[in-house]
Amino acid sequence: MKSMQAALKDLSELPADRISHTNKIWMRDLTELCYDIEDSVDAFLVRVDSPASKPHSLIGFRRFIDKIGIIGKVNLVRKAKPKETKVPSRRYNGAMFEEASRLVGIDGPAKKLTNMLTQGDGIQKQKLMVVSIVGVGGLGKTTLANSVYKELGGQFQCQAIVPVSLKPDMKNILCTILRIISGEKCKHAGEKDPMELIQDIRHCLSDEEATTWPFVASQVRYLIVIDDVWDKESWKILNSALIDNHNGSRVIVTTRNLDVGKFCTATVHGAVYELEPLSDEDSKSFFPEDCIINKDSLVRRWVAEGLIDEKHGRKEYYELCERAEGYFVDLVNRSFIQPLDIDLEGIASSCRVHDIILDLLISLSIEENFVVRSDCVELIHPPCKIRRLSLQDNNNKEEIMPATVDVSHVRSVIAFGDAFEWMPPLSRFSVLRVLDLEGFPSKNSCPKDLRNLHHLRYLQLRGYLEEELLEEIGNLRHLEVLDLSNAYVDALPASIVNLTNLQSLLVDSDVTMPDGIGKLSLLQEMSWIQIAPNTVAELGKLAALRVLCIRGLGYNESHNKAFVQSLSNLGNLVGLFISRSGLCSLDGLSDSGLVPARLKFFRGTSSTTFHQLPRWFSKLELLSGLTITVNKFTQDDLEMLGELPSLRFLELEVSGNSTAQDRFMISNAQHHFQSLEEMKFLHYEGCSMVFAERVMPMLQKLQFFFQLWKRVGGGLDIGLENLTSLKHITVQVDFYKAKIVEVEDVEAMFKDVVRIHPNYPTLELSRVREWQMAEEGESYNSPGGASDHGSFDFPSTDGESDNDSEASEET
Structure with missing residues (x-):
């Protein structure tokens, strides 16, 4: 499995034009085989973990694999692996720009960018300025830069456009810059090493009288476009060749990565211009309904489906979530998704995918057989199997999913709107890991069907839920995430405490918790919990908790004291969020040994006021974000912060x-x-x-x-x-x-x-x-x-x- 996954990763990292059609077919078949192996291993482990299983009655793992025919498939795919082919990399032609007049919606961005480059007065205007254009591929960054370059170029004695790309040859790029700015008079640039090239470029761009370079005039004012920068290291080298001659020179950088864009402007006078996706008026190439995606739900689904690599073979749920959130941030930085609801700490709670990117993702999903929409099942051909299913509501609800479609290999189902009412029976989903529905039960399923989803790791249900269904949730022994935060539920049943693998429990604050939640020893995330006599003391038993969101703390003094006592046992706590708790206090943790020293985020939100700043905050050396309302605040408190x-x-x-x-x-x-x-x-x-x-x-x-x-x-x-x-x-x-x-x-x-x-x-x-x-x-x-x-x-x-x-x- 490791060898196969490594081979897939190596091929997937190649540019699209470097992967042959034969390799694509082989990658598809190998991916399908990996899925089959994972499903078989999961089925075996479920049998091992079954209460009815006994060690002496289990067949050997190799015999189990032989029985289902996996080894033969592995050998077939291994023999079918194509030899690697050497494909010359495609040369980037810097002159091939889309005409600005043909790029929809460029007028507004071009005007804004021009204003950014020409702003300021006096000394400020004479400084070297770097502006980074950031946006996803295909939005027109290069064309925009070229349009502004043509408009402003007449104001500069020296001009250059230099492509960088994903895997740049920095020596060749420096040679290109030198040749352009020297008017092609430097005939032997290719014979120089990078440091010599950098020195020559700086000399050409300086405002001193040239001695070695008689073709360079004094008081050089330059405009350079550095196109398609992918990483910070490339910019470090290029930046070392630039010089601030205090003559109003300008540099335009285009990049897909927001972090790189910020890095390019961090040490100089500059700004970042994030190229917005086309407006609805400009992008009429699409009218799908915008969908706001909750970031945390997305991250949890990635983890539940096993899409996040386990580090060194260890599976720590919170670490996997942190890695998944890192991928989310990377998608934001690369402008693939638009972050929404960004708080003071720069954290987005949701995101949206623009129409153009959505269309691209749908196309790639079909090509890679990653996700299948219910209205596209006819596009799936053997040997591909449906692995992830998105049920879309439509007018022909009876035919939302034909009965002939094989869903036995589906590991993830999400249904939008009323589509859940017409989905296939749950009994047909034998390896389901993720289930996300607007409501339950459906036309074809009853609550008891839920107990047979032995592989289920993630369950999110919304709407009104019957008591019988809630009882069945207690039978999902492998469940890791239970999200009922948007469901109409009065109380969780006692059987919930049997979910000993549960890592994340999300409910509405009005939900009554059963006795014994302290048994959920693996729980790492819990929200929003209403403080009550039977829960406040139990919280202290959840030593693995990393994130805790509570309400109603300040309405009972005894609850305050009990919670502070529980808090002293939560040594792994990273985030603590307290909401709608009136006037309350967290005093009492004076002993540094009892302080949750790993706390990074503390937020008191929504009508929560503390009597004063807790003195034990002075021990929180890792605290990164603090949101708090206090009734009394002093100069000493300020100095402590x-x-x-x-x-x-x-x-x-x-x-x-x-x-x-x-x-x-x-x-x-x-x-x-x-x-x-x-x-x-x-x-x-x-x-x-x-x-x-x-x-x-x-x-x-x-x-x-x-x-x-x-x-x-x-x-x-x-x-x-x-x-x-x-x-x-x-x-x-x-x-x-x-x-x-x-x-x-x-x-x-x-x-x-x-x-x-x-x-x-x-x-x-x-x-x-x-x-x-x-x-x-x-x-x-x-x-x-x-x-x-x-x-x-x-x-x-x-x-x-x-x-x-x-x-x-x-x-």
């Missing part, structure tokens, strides 16, 4: 008026907040922060609330200019008891602050409580404002309303 070495994202809201301080000072003592990248600070009483020199060297995004009636004489001298990495500022200006003229003056002052900032950060201004402006002649700092702060509609810290679905709160 500043000492957390890994803190990258901070969302802090102070809801009470117990502090007498007008401002908090962030000083550079002991290098506070050295890792912080994004910060959001809200204080209803008008308190603000002052930033000293050399603080928060990594901070790129800052959001805060500005309460005008507390600011006699302006009060904008808070040290924003000291945040040297700042790129984006969001300010919410409170209109309470303020005049429109005064608000406009303050907004103008913020614009002035941004204008003189060395980074030219973007500024986003918004207004709240406009209906409570002061009447003509009334002062904005008149008394009474503080007591009214709860009367206006201030946005919640997590961007959610209390009516949001629980799916959006998953980690």
